[in-house]
Amino acid sequence: MHSPTTDAADAAFDPLQRERDHLSSSRAALRAMREDVESLDLRDVAGTWVSAKVLSRQIEQRVTALADLAHTPLFFGRLDYLHAVGEELAEGASGERFYIGRRHVHDSDGDPMVIDWRAPVSQPFYRASRKEPMDVERRRRFGYTGGELTAYEDEHLSDPAESDTRSALLAAEIERPRVGPMRDIVATIQPEQDEIVRADVSGTICVQGAPGTGKTAVGLHRVAYLLYAHRERLARTGTLVIGPNSSFLHYIEQVLPALGELDVAQATVQQLVAHVEVRGTDGAASALVKGDARMAEVLRRAVQAGIRLPEEPCVVVRGARRWRVPAHELTGIIEELRARDIRYGAAREALPQRIAHAVLVKMEHGGEAPDDRVQDAVARNAAVKAVVKECWPPVDPVKLVHRLLSDPVFLAECADGVLTADEQRAVLWEKPARSARTAAWSAADAVLVDEAADLVQRTPSLGHVVLDEAQDLSPMQYRAVGRRCSTGSATVLGDLAQGTTPWATGSWPEALQHLGKPAAHVEELTQGFRVPEEVIAYASRLLPSIAPGLAPATSVRDAPDSLTVRQVTGDPVAAVVEACRTALAAEGSTGLIAADARIPLFAAALAEAGLPFLDPGTETTAEARLTLVPASLAKGLEYDYVVLDEPAAVVAGESDERTGLRRLYVALTRAVSGLQVLHAEPLPEQLADR
Numbered sequence: 154m155h156s157p158t159t160d161a162a163d164a165a166f167d168p169l170q171r172e173r174d175h176l177s178s179s180r181a182a183l184r185a186m187r188e189d190v191e192s193l194d195l196r197d198v199a200g201t202w203v204s205a206k207v208l209s210r211q212i213e214q215r216v217t218a219l220a221d222l223a224h225t226p227l228f229f230g231r232l233d234y235l236h237a238v239g240e241e242l243a244e245g246a247s248g249e250r251f252y253i254g255r256r257h258v259h260d261s262d263g264d265p266m267v268i269d270w271r272a273p274v275s276q277p278f279y280r281a282s283r284k285e286p287m288d289v290e291r292r293r294r295f296g297y298t299g300g301e302l303t304a305y306e307d308e309h310l311s312d313p314a315e316s317d318t319r320s321a322l323l324a325a326e327i328e329r330p331r332v333g334p335m336r337d338i339v340a341t342i343q344p345e346q347d348e349i350v351r352a353d354v355s356g357t358i359c360v361q362g363a364p365g366t367g368k369t370a371v372g373l374h375r376v377a378y379l380l381y382a383h384r385e386r387l388a389r390t391g392t393l394v395i396g397p398n399s400s401f402l403h404y405i406e407q408v409l410p411a412l413g414e415l416d417v418a419q420a421t422v423q424q425l426v427a428h429v430e431v432r433g434t435d436g437a438a439s440a441l442v443k444g445d446a447r448m449a450e451v452l453r454r455a456v457q458a459g460i461r462l463p464e465e466p467c468v469v470v471r472g473a474r475r476w477r478v479p480a481h482e483l484t485g486i487i488e489e490l491r492a493r494d495i496r497y498g499a500a501r502e503a504l505p506q507r508i509a510h511a512v513l514v515k516m517e518h519g520g521e522a523p524d525d526r527v528q529d530a531v532a533r534n535a536a537v538k539a540v541v542k543e544c545w546p547p548v549d550p551v552k553l554v555h556r557l558l559s560d561p562v563f564l565a566e567c568a569d570g571v572l573t574a575d576e577q578r579a580v581l582w583e584k585p586a587r588s589a590r591t592a593a594w595s596a597a598d599a600v601l602v603d604e605a606a607d608l609v610q611r612t613p614s615l616g617h618v619v620l621d622e623a624q625d626l627s628p629m630q631y632r633a634v635g636r637r638c639s640t641g642s643a644t645v646l647g648d649l650a651q652g653t654t655p656w657a658t659g660s661w662p663e664a665l666q667h668l669g670k671p672a673a674h675v676e677e678l679t680q681g682f683r684v685p686e687e688v689i690a691y692a693s694r695l696l697p698s699i700a701p702g703l704a705p706a707t708s709v710r711d712a713p714d715s716l717t718v719r720q721v722t723g724d725p726v727a728a729v730v731e732a733c734r735t736a737l738a739a740e741g742s743t744g745l746i747a748a749d750a751r752i753p754l755f756a757a758a759l760a761e762a763g764l765p766f767l768d769p770g771t772e773t774t775a776e777a778r779l780t781l782v783p784a785s786l787a788k789g790l791e792y793d794y795v796v797l798d799e800p801a802a803v804v805a806g807e808s809d810e811r812t813g814l815r816r817l818y819v820a821l822t823r824a825v826s827g828l829q830v831l832h833a834e835p836l837p838e839q840l841a842d843r
């Protein structure tokens with residue numbers, strides 16, 4: 154790696170100085186681009202009040218996107234090609250040397266100074282190798298300290314004499330203390346990650362990856378890439394990132410804006426299906442049945458249960474004449490609609506037109522010549538409306554599910570041959586509420602309402618959905634997510650070993666089937682960027698018990714002494730508080746992870762010890778670096794140092810041992826630099842001797 158030279162006389166020939174000069178001129182060019190946008194006079198271009206509003210919002214966004222963030226370097230790499238790059242690949246830049254950064258910057262002549270990392274010409278920065286240099290002569294990575302360009306590192310990919318070395322800059326990036334929200338990894342995306350990031354938008358990809366292999370990071374960069382490559386289409390159809398809870402969403406919410414993407418929605422599955430207010434909880438047995446894909450069939454039958462076949466004819470009076478559609482003909486129309494693969498609501502809208510059409514045919518036979526307006530009028534006729542009301546009644550999804558979960562006879566009718574008697578009992582509410590409004594809806598119930606709502610009216614599909622921590626979803630939740638990308642694509646991210654719900658998925662092909670994307674590719678990431686080697690090896694001892702088919706992750710870092718496991722003989726709470734104090738002596742964030750039931754104990758002890766702490770939903774800052782994390786909320790998060798209290802209590806906090814060990818696996822894999830495990834009770838046998 155090269156460091157700055159201090160010899161002023163050499164400055165002109167100093168390559169580092171030349172790079173710094175390019176940085177300053179790129180910054181100036183970016184400033185000019187921003188000033189250009191800011192100085193746009195809307196009065197010249199905006200016709201109406203509305204278009205002025207839309208335009209000014211777009212301008213505001215553009216100005217935000219063009220901000221020069223002090224601590225995010227404008228470019229982080231450079232590619233020197235052996236030959237000039239063709240225009241198509243270079244996207245307007247036809248040269249041999251390109252600076253790669255977060256966004257495109259051009260000078261006053263429109264010549265590019267920095268190329269967006271997502272442009273085709275940037276791709277070799279992530280993919281080129283000695284084996285396949287992709288016409289790259291030199292790849293240069295830049296190192297920054299506090300916004301200053303201070304170092305660079307070169308690889309001459311076409312030089313057979315040079316051998317592979319590990320990138321010191323990548324190592325430094327990974328070691329950088331974790332304070333604040335999650336950061337982007339745009340400067341150091343690895344080849345196997347880049348393949349996922351840039352995979353084609355039309356297909357769904359599923360990524361199985363051990364803790365810290367970059368699944369979340371890859372998913373977020375993939376959205377940013379897709380928005381670049383298919384901006385128009387995705388801006389119209391929309392993109393969404395789904396995470397497990399709001400602490401997690403809060404942790405990741407800055408990554409996309411830092412990459413210049415401000416328009417990506419983020420939500421939990423629960424927020425997606427918020428048709429009812431969730432006030433109740435389910436026991437595991439009941440949640441398991443409610444989350445089972447068979448419930449879709451039960452709901453389909455429930456929605457259709459109100460359909461009646463007419464016993465009377467429909468008689469339409471027009472002027473002096475009466476037109477009669479006999480009951481058997483009405484039955485034929487209704488049965489044909491029921492057999493068709495259309496939504497209940499769409500069929501209900503079609504029914505009056507179908508009856509009217511039957512009337513029209515009779516009119517024609519009777520010598521009249523009715524036109525479309527007559528058909529519409531007949532469809533609105535009271536007699537036709539009465540048939541529709543009687544035979545195809547409106548369905549309110551909330552009321553329907555309320556009835557299904559309250560009325561054993563109705564449930565039995567809809568679940569006959571689908572759910573056993575025991576399963577039906579598990580689904581029924583113990584104390585049914587009188588109305589849908591006062592019911593103690595659970596999270597699983599809300600998903601049932603969503604399914605029913607979709608049976609009545611099609612849920613609009615987005616262009617692309619990223620589903621993180623997917624292993625925890627029930628089949629019914631997969632269906633809820635699947636209908637939100639039914640005509641789009643998805644990126645499904647997860648780790649079977651971290652599944653901690655009673656319905657956690659056992660296999661990706663099965664999950665993808667429920668999602669409605671059975672043809673999706675399953676990729677595996679095994680190189681870990683978070684957890685040091687010693688720690689991941691320790692945690693991986695649990696794998697044979699929690700996910701026997703999975704290979705342990707490797708780690709890009711071998712940090713000696715990153716793991717301490719200590720049996721406490723005195724006061725365990727005091728020992729944990731002391732361990733936090735020790736961890737806080739080092740730079741970066743510290744997470745104290747404990748079984749949920751022990752959190753109040755530590756909240757009190759930390760307060761008494763004068764150690765301020767945060768909830769997992771709150772961002773760490775240089776002043777507040779300690780977070781008290783209930784084990785149930787640790788998923789997806791990371792801290793420089795982790796103090797893990799009493800593994801046995803973490804395991805015991807779950808309903809069965811395998812889920813408990815999985816929860817423990819999650820807790821053991823949150824540390825970047827050091828993990829201290831403190832226990833008074835015996836450790837689970839897999840971790841017992843070191």
Ligand SMILES: Nc1ncnc2c1ncn2[C@@H]1O[C@H](COP(=O)(O)OP(=O)(O)OP(=O)(O)O)[C@@H](O)[C@H]1O
Nearest residue numbers: 338341342343364365366367368369370682683789
């Ligand atoms: N190519 C990379 N360069 C630098 N840092 C990386 C890279 N890939 C991942 N990381 C970092 O590794 C850490 C773990 O990444 P991430 O949270 O995306 O992993 P994950 O697979 O989602 O983990 P988990 O299964 O625990 O949720 C993050 O700090 C992320 O920024």
